[in-house]
Amino acid sequence: MASDLSMPAPVCLIENSNGQFMVNQEALQVLTTVTQPVVVVAIVGLYRTGKSYLMNKLAGQKTGFSLGSTVQSHTKGIWMWCVPHPKKPNHTLVLLDTEGLGDVEKGDNKNDTWIFALAVLLSSTFIYNSMGTINQQAMDQLHYVTELTDKIKTKSSPSTEQMNDSMEFASLFPDFVWTVRDFLLELEIDGQPITSDQYLENALKLKKGSSEEARMCIQKFFLKRKCFIFVPPAHGKKLKQLEELHDDELDDDFVENTKHFCNYIFNEAKTKTLSEGSIVNGPRLGNLALNYVEAITSGDIPCMENAVLALAQLENSAAVQRALTYYEEVMRQKIQFPTETTQELLDVHIICKKEATQVFVKDSFKDENQKFQMTLEVQLEAKLDDFRKQNERESLDRCTALLQEIFSPLEEEVKLKVYSKPGGYGIFLQKKQELIYKYYQQPRKGIQADKTLEEYLKSKETVADAINQTDKRLTAQKQEMEEQQRRAQAAAAAARELEMQQRRLEQIRLENERRQQEEVRQKEADMEAQRRQILAKQEREQARRLQEQAQLLQEQQRRAIAEQLLQIQNLQAQLHHHHSSHGCIIS
Template sequence: MTMDCPMCLINNADGELCVEPEAIDYLMGLKQKVVVVAVVGLYRTGKSYLMNKLAQKRSGFALGATIQSKTKGIWMWCVPHPEKTDHTLVLLDTEGLGDVEKGDSKNDAWIFSLAILLSSTLVYNSRGTIDNDAVEKLQYVNELTEMIKVKSSTDDEEEGEGTPFMQFFPDFVWTVRDFTLKLEIDGREITPDEYLENSLQLKTGYGKKISDYNVPRECIRNFFPSRKCFVFPFPTIPDNIYRLDSMDEAELSERFREVADTFCRFIFQESRTKTVIGGHTLTGEMLGHLVNTYVETIAKGNVPCLENAVLAMAKIENQAAVDEGLAVYQKGMEDVKALFPVDIDQLSEKQLRSETQATEAFMKRSFKDENGEFLKALAVAISNHSADLFKQNKDASEKKCNTLLENLSAPMDQGMKEGRYATPGGYELYCNHHDNIVAQYRAEANKGVRAEEVLEQFLKGKSAESNSILQADKQLTENEKEIQAEKKKTAELEQEKATFKEKQAEMEHKIENNRNRQEKYLKEMKEKMEEERKQQQQEFNRTLDRRMQEQKDLLEKGHKGKADLMTKAIEKLNKEKQLEMEAIIKKQNALLDDYKQQAVEQNKKQKDLLDEYYMLKHSKAEQQDSCTLL
């Protein structure tokens, strides 16, 4: 499914934000992982051109040649990622900030916040230079703690430190357009990155003026520890700007093209797959859920909470994972279902293989199934479907066996009607036909799991008929009749033993299947838990590294007081993470122990049923033996 041109993802009409169903539907159908790049900045600064360049198209996002903002709301373009296989590059072009026709800074702040919440790389586009005015225009960073909450239980003071935000904020790229100055400091040539870092340096000292200067810079440094800068010269002469989207690349300045190409390479190679708290990577479908949740929350006048949004998305995704796992199981069982009836070995082997595939599919898609409720739901759904399949297989076996016996016994039934066995020597003739039916029946292949049980019922049904013929046969003496009756009882007992073995084999297979399934579930659960802990640790390590780098920079620039505060923040972060991981491990171990206990109880019930069945059959056999001796 290719998106040939951008579509509006979030509409901004009269200051009200709402999602566009068509765009959400497109995302919901996108199963690949996504790299999300959003561009924000003042209106009429050329944001759309950069996004078209990333899409590797000459046109697509609207380029404005007048003083009016062309992009309203947030527009989306999904294209195949140029370098990451099985990934989609999602480009988000946002409405220009500071549009005088709109005159709504609150609305701008929501657009900016959504760009941050949804992206893995945020491109901030400005014009001219990175001076104090340019930094202050990035005012929406200062309002983030009021616009977004990381955890529902975290107070504003803790979030204001920036560390919780740092764990989910996108990488930050500042693109400076129409840059005309020399990249020099004190006569030394510097890189664009050094230019950005120099512009974000804090001033030492105290007082309102210094505080006002430092606050926006501290916010940018705290919230966006991963920063990159590109400076673009004028692309062409001013008279040609209006036709920038239709100009041939060769008409643009060589330096501008070089910077644009370097910018694109950086985005393609360095932009990370979109993740949420916990290090979970997102697909397009999951991104669609997030868009819905965030916009609905804003529309209700509430502050978006990342933790709540992720939990809501996890619930939807985990239920979808259950449905997907069950669908995998059902599809896996289709070919064996078409062969019903089959023997218990064939059905059990296929059932175990399909269930393993279903669990793997579930584990691949699920995340934050912290109480294991969705994995249990999948197990119950598979168990119910499996029970139905086993019943269908039994019913098919019973039907096939009954039909076979009806066909085989039809000549004998006709002989009974004609009185063929109501003559001297008729019992011997009847027994020959009877034994021939049993022999032919046993020789028939693929009768399924109820072959012996159906035969036992058939023979019991013929018992009264056989006794009647035996007693009426005048050729046999009374002693011979007793001997024949004894032989018949022995044959019936042997048939009951065969039926018991058939039933016993079926129940033992169920117990073995349960044991194998439980072992596989435990293995999958442990691997999934370990994977999620690893993702969380990687996310934490990345945050910690950035914090430590920030601390180092503060010390080097003489901000010892702020560096000391940073040290305390790092120590607090380490302690909180240690406690959090201990709590997670404790909870996961409790979940595993609970599952193991349930498995033990389930296996015991199955074993008790088998023992009970065995005892009943054994007791009945002993009674029959006693009657025979008497």
């Protein structure tokens, strides 16, 4: 805040180099820091009339504005000193000390008039400082006031009536204070004591001589007038080191006069305002100075209305900038890019736009037809568009990075030909689906999530196709090989089957053979047994027959023997008989 403002000494506000005016950058820099309303007190007067002493007193300092102890005046142009206002809290007192008027060294009347006009234009209280008395000569020296209407315009395109309308000037002009120095007379009229203000008003009423116009102008232009009378501060050489003298070394009345003067300025001097009553602060004062000096430099007449319009242009442009900056900062705080949806961005935009507009309205100044507010709206939309683009960009960047991170292992495997195998495409597709799922699980991808994935997958279509083709080719080859293997296996199996069949047939044959042999052997055995049986039977039959024969034979023999025996017996009997009969033949 401006209360922290610490200006150890005045700086030149408007430099005057041989009638060429220029606003000093350092002074402008100081004014940009004065954010409080300003009370601007300017002092003008003939050179060497002790203006600087009064200004130093107002600043509450002994030294500061150059007093100059030689005849050559020191103050070129207009010097400025900003101090915290001693009586008005949160106000800054801006003191303007001007170069002395009527300096014979310069001999440039036009230059003096411009200094006078600038002091009137910039101040809210205008002090005219003169020596001696308010007499004809003092009024004559105040001829600059009569030229103000030629040097200042209130409106940019006034009608003739307005040209003559002193009310317009009066409403915009500062309060007027006349300080009369080294006053040696008694304050009285016709032996009656009067106040210094009455003294001034009385002097303004005198209507004779060349100074009449000056009197009329003061009465017309400066509606609030005040006068201070100062006795000489001290005597002789002491005056040269006035700033070094302590109050008790100065004339008591002079010290008292100075105190009254300072108190009046502190209590009565108004805050500087513009035509519509807008309060002036440091930056505005600096801009007014720039505007007026620019007009003078370009050979124009400083115009109060134009200055205010220029100020409005400047301030509203700055207010637009501030609102835009505010909008941008708050948007950046509130939005985490990328947003999941555009609506999310728009919702925050609506809030920030409203707040930014309030920021503009608070700082705006004479925004006719809301021209600047409309400009702000257009620019806010443009900023929103930038945010939209940034949102898309950040979403794209994030999604691209995510895809890179998630899919690079798969890409690596593809390079290593992990999927270049029969059925590889199916595995590849499954892996790809898993990674797509993983990608969708990632938070804050923003509005480009689908598009980026789609484009990525599209860019990898040829790779996928290649894997598919390879898979098909290798699968076909594998199937071919498997078919061949199957055929070979089938052939081998058939061969094996054949061999086994042959082996089985051989076994059957051998078995049959063995059986046949067995049968033959059995038959033979049976036949043998049969033969043996038959033989045995035959033998038995034979034996029986032989036995029978033998028996028969025996029987026969026995019979034969019996017969023979019988025969023998018979014969014997016969014989015997015969013997008996014939006498025994044999004895």
